[in-house]
Amino acid sequence: xxxxxxxxxxxxxxxxxxxxxxxxxxxxxxxxxxxxxxxxxxxxxxxxxxxxxxxxxxxxxxxxxxxxxxxxxxxxxxxxxxxxxxxxxxxxxxxxxxxxxxxxxxxxxxxxxxxxxxxxxxxxxxxxxxxxxxxxxxxxxxxxxxxxxxxxxxxxxxxxxxxxxxxxxxxxxxxxxxxxxxxxxxxxxxxxxxxxxxxxxxxxxxxxxxxxxxxxxxxxxxxxxxxxxxxxxxxxxxxxxxxxxxxxxxxxxxxxxxxxxxxxxxxxxxxxxxxxxxxxxxxxxxxxxxxxxxxxxxxxxxxxxxxxxxxxxxxxxxxxxxxxxxxxxxxxxxxxxxxxxxxxxxxxxxxxxxxxxxxxxxxxxxxxxxxxxxxxxxxxxxxxxxxxxxxxxxxxxxxxxxxxxxxxxxxxxxxxxxxxxxxxxxxxxxxxxxxxxxxxxxxxxxxxxxxxxxxxxxxxxxxxxxxxxxxxxxxxxxxxxxxxxxxx
Numbered sequence: 317x318x319x320x321x322x323x324x325x326x327x328x329x330x331x332x333x334x335x336x337x338x339x340x341x342x343x344x345x346x347x348x349x350x351x352x353x354x355x356x357x358x359x360x361x362x363x364x365x366x367x368x369x370x371x372x373x374x375x376x377x378x379x380x381x382x383x384x385x386x387x388x389x390x391x392x393x394x395x396x397x398x399x400x401x402x403x404x405x406x407x408x409x410x411x412x413x414x415x416x417x418x419x420x421x422x423x424x425x426x427x428x429x430x431x432x433x434x435x436x437x438x439x440x441x442x443x444x445x446x447x448x449x450x451x452x453x454x455x456x457x458x459x460x461x462x463x464x465x466x467x468x469x470x471x472x473x474x475x476x477x478x479x480x481x482x483x484x485x486x487x488x489x490x491x492x493x494x495x496x497x498x499x500x501x502x503x504x505x506x507x508x509x510x511x512x513x514x515x516x517x518x519x520x521x522x523x524x525x526x527x528x529x530x531x532x533x534x535x536x537x538x539x540x541x542x543x544x545x546x547x548x549x550x551x552x553x554x555x556x557x558x559x560x561x562x563x564x565x566x567x568x569x570x571x572x573x574x575x576x577x578x579x580x581x582x583x584x585x586x587x588x589x590x591x592x593x594x595x596x597x598x599x600x601x602x603x604x605x606x607x608x609x610x611x612x613x614x615x616x617x618x619x620x621x622x623x624x625x626x627x628x629x630x631x632x633x634x635x636x637x638x639x640x641x642x643x644x645x646x647x648x649x650x651x652x653x654x655x656x657x658x659x660x661x662x663x664x665x666x667x668x669x670x671x672x673x674x675x676x677x678x679x680x681x682x683x684x685x686x687x688x689x690x691x692x693x694x695x696x697x698x699x700x701x702x703x704x705x706x707x708x709x710x711x712x713x714x715x716x717x718x719x720x721x722x723x724x725x726x727x728x729x730x731x732x733x734x735x736x737x738x739x740x741x742x743x744x745x746x747x748x749x750x751x752x753x754x755x756x757x758x759x760x761x762x763x764x765x766x767x768x769x770x771x772x773x774x775x776x777x778x779x780x781x782x783x784x785x786x787x788x789x790x791x792x793x794x795x796x797x798x799x800x801x802x803x804x
Contacts, residue, residue: 411429651691719745
């Protein structure tokens with residue numbers, strides 16, 4: 317996934333999608349035609365020409381400024397969809413400001429920014445969604461995904477940049493390197509080969525902990541140099557953290573055979589998991605998901621807007637919280653929710669545990685499941701389904717999970733309406749397996765009905781809220797232990 321931050325290796329070549337160019341030029345005229353077709357056939361074309369030039373120009377400028385032109389691939393994600401929405405909003409605001417300054421919008425309806433913004437956004441998202449659906453690698457090899465590592469690199473240098481590019485060439489649709497650390501404060505906030513520099517090496521403990529909150533477990537720390545790259549005290553601290561968290565510590569020159577000869581590590585043999593016959597209903601389910609998520613996004617747009625504003629007032633930016641989960645065919649994806657907790661660390665990496673309990677707004681969003689609504693974007697892009705087994709964190713996966721991972725995970729599911737957080741992992745696996753073997757349209761409608769019914773029943777919600785509060789408290793205790801260990 318592309319990191320939306322300035323990069324120290326930003327290329328100058330422009331990758332412009334012909335569809336984006338075409339749609340940026342056509343969408344203003346189409347919006348005028350939808351709003352009032354007679355505008356296009358007036359004798360005085362000057363106002364229309366002004367509007368067309370400005371709206372098209374600002375749209376293309378926004379695409380270049382936010383690098384939207386790089387997104388026409390089959391790996392299109394929710395994160396990139398949010399970037400497109402941001403670019404469209406920027407283009408409409410700039411067009412409105414300049415047009416109002418030049419002509420006071422004489423001859424242009426005041427509703428044009430909204431109409432044009434929706435048409436521009438819809439056309440761009442539709443094209444990327446089409447590419448993702450048609451060219452999605454359904455039979456993508458899973459051997460690398462089963463044993464892949466998540467890596468933090470210490471040292472922002474050319475050696476680290478080459479290593480990141482090597483890994484990206486091997487697996488272009490994954491991001492094994494999740495962070496870079498460097499003791500040069502001037503590098504923080506920049507990026508090495510597209511991977512952001514998050515802080516200094518002595519902040520490793522806090523960064524590993526915060527990634528784990530988002531469901532991303534660090535498997536290896538790689539020092540982009542020999543041991544003399546770090547001071548003795550910092551090296552000792554890094555070794556202690558890796559030992560306590562059971563993270564493999566490696567030195568890049570030794571891994572590459574540049575200095576000491578390293579013993580080749582044989583990759584574990586991955587046994588193919590047995591496949592199970594799926595009901596024919598799953599062939600129709602994807603079409604139902606696309607149509608259903610589109611309808612629900614339109615219907616819930618006012619609710620999504622209000623919820624976003626409440627989150628902004630309650631916990632600040634960003635308003636969305638993401639976690640990495642395992643999904644269909646063991647493919648990892650980012651699941652999105654509205655944030656209900658404050659960040660565990662501030663921008664300087666210092667613990668900020670005050671206020672980590674959900675506020676009244678946060679508890680309301682969790683109890684009513686409104687915090688789950690952004691997952692409709694996951695459904696639209698094919699990461700999830702409206703109904704199916706809930707995607708779990710690696711630590712919460714049942715011992716035998718190949719059945720539940722044979723279908724797309726859902727926003728709600730059979731296990732969710734039969735206990736959710738009140739049942740064990742193995743009980744969830746049994747309930748999810750029953751659903752997968754018996755899935756049908758009637759079963760899905762029954763689950764949706766039970767989900768709505770449970771949202772109205774205060775007794776079960778209170779028990780789930782208690783379980784949810786206990787889970788949050790457990791995470792806070794883990795963070796306290798991390799901070800205490802850091803200061804020992």
